[in-house]
Amino acid sequence: xxxxxxxxxxxxxxxxxxxxxxxxxxIKKIAPIEELKKEFPDAKITTLKKNSLLMPGLINxxxxxxxxxxxxxxxxxxxxxxxYSVIENREDLINGCDKECMSKAIDAMLESxxxxxxxxxxxxxxxxxxxxxKQNVVFFNELIGSQATMADALFGDFTSRLDASKAxxxxxxxxxxxxxxxxxxxxxxxxKALEIVKIENLKLTAHFMESKAERDWLDNxxxxxxxxxENLLKQNSAVSDSKEFLEYFDGQKTLLTHAVKANDDELxxxxxxxxxxxxxxxxxxxxxxxxxxxxxxxxxxxNWITATDGLSSNYKLDLFEEMKAALxxxxxxxxxxxxxxxxxxxxxxxxxxxxLNTGEIAEGKNAxxxxxxxxxxxxDELAIHLxxxxxxxxxxxxxxxxxxx
Numbered sequence: 001x002x003x004x005x006x007x008x009x010x011x012x013x014x015x016x017x018x019x020x021x022x023x024x025x026x027i028k029k030i031a032p033i034e035e036l037k038k039e040f041p042d043a044k045i046t047t048l049k050k051n052s053l054l055m056p057g058l059i060n061x062x063x064x065x066x067x068x069x070x071x072x073x074x075x076x077x078x079x080x081x082x083x084y085s086v087i088e089n090r091e092d093l094i095n096g097c098d099k100e101c102m103s104k105a106i107d108a109m110l111e112s113x114x115x116x117x118x119x120x121x122x123x124x125x126x127x128x129x130x131x132x133x134k135q136n137v138v139f140f141n142e143l144i145g146s147q148a149t150m151a152d153a154l155f156g157d158f159t160s161r162l163d164a165s166k167a168x169x170x171x172x173x174x175x176x177x178x179x180x181x182x183x184x185x186x187x188x189x190x191x192k193a194l195e196i197v198k199i200e201n202l203k204l205t206a207h208f209m210e211s212k213a214e215r216d217w218l219d220n221x222x223x224x225x226x227x228x229x230e231n232l233l234k235q236n237s238a239v240s241d242s243k244e245f246l247e248y249f250d251g252q253k254t255l256l257t258h259a260v261k262a263n264d265d266e267l268x269x270x271x272x273x274x275x276x277x278x279x280x281x282x283x284x285x286x287x288x289x290x291x292x293x294x295x296x297x298x299x300x301x302x303n304w305i306t307a308t309d310g311l312s313s314n315y316k317l318d319l320f321e322e323m324k325a326a327l328x329x330x331x332x333x334x335x336x337x338x339x340x341x342x343x344x345x346x347x348x349x350x351x352x353x354x355x356l357n358t359g360e361i362a363e364g365k366n367a368x369x370x371x372x373x374x375x376x377x378x379x380d381e382l383a384i385h386l387x388x389x390x391x392x393x394x395x396x397x398x399x400x401x402x403x404x405x
């Protein structure tokens with residue numbers, strides 16, 4: 001048993017002061033320090049310095065660790081130019097990021113306060129690095145392939161990667177499934193993968209409506225993707241439309257990444273199924289896809305969370321940086337209200353979307369916690385200041401264990 005005594009604590013409802021936390025792997029009790037000392041007399045006590053703030057560890061629900069080698073190789077500003085540059089440089093990027101490269105990216109996430117992340121794994125080259133990570137990891141084995149003739153081989157590769165991830169037995173590691181996107185996965189493959197998801201109760205994610213190219217291709221089998229699919233895959237039409245794609249996920253809560261170009265009918269379907277939208281503002285900007293309308297999501301009562309995407313479409317795997325970008329990107333929204341929503345989007349709401357017992361400083365929750373050193377006593381605009389200012393993270397706990405102390 002441990003007791004930690006900060007000046008301030010962010011709880012799900014408010015900022016509290018002069019309270020301490022007793023915890024093991026989970027938070028046992030939040031109460032005044034003297035009360036905790038009496039109840040847990042043998043606990044190790046850590047008293048923090050003035051203006052210390054305890055908050056939940058951050059959750060980055062969508063990151064491509066395998067592509068962490070990119071810095072200047074890929075083209076930004078337009079989605080199709082970026083996609084072609086990914087194809088052109090794919091082998092160099094994959095071969096250029098070994099275990100050390102991926103571990104470095106994972107450690108950088110930890111240093112910025114990310115205690116849980118969702119790894120979208122295309123090849124399982126990141127499996128060992130993720131298995132050895134200090135963080136909690138939802139390991140999303142990605143399924144991709146739109147050609148029916150290749151379905152058996154692609155599904156066999158997918159299931160072998162999934163089985164390898166299921167062989168990892170450690171606290172905080174969760175094998176999961178990712179369906180790449182409606183334009184890149186054949187319906188036969190989607191249905192077979194979802195059977196596994198339902199039987200084994202696995203976590204599920206997919207990319208959805210990221211670009212105008214995707215919108216045009218799924219709606220009319222034309223636009224910028226037409227030449228791409230005809231030349232590279234010998235396909236003249238989309239394998240499914242967006243309505244069909246979303247229907248596959250009926251009754252199966254799914255994290256849908258981007259959704260920048262989703263229409264009202266699609267958002268209504270997403271809402272009725274209680275899916276979550278993952279917002280990646282920096283990635284959307286760098287690939288020229290525009291900004292998602294958060295007011296529309298709130299109006300449809302859709303849970304949305306914030307993530308970094310991978311270094312193939314970002315310059316940093318840092319959720320404080322991501323929230324800052326979102327704060328300026330969505331300039332039409334009230335600043336303080338948006339700031340609070342962004343903090344929730346990388347803590348409580350992200351945990352709920354992933355089905356994890358974390359994301360809050362609350363009794364019974366996993367003890368995934370950060371200690372931030374504030375400059376002075378916080379005020380009512382704390383959420384804004386947490387996003388704008390790079391406060392030092394002096395301590396990090398994951399499942400009650402100190403990983404930075």
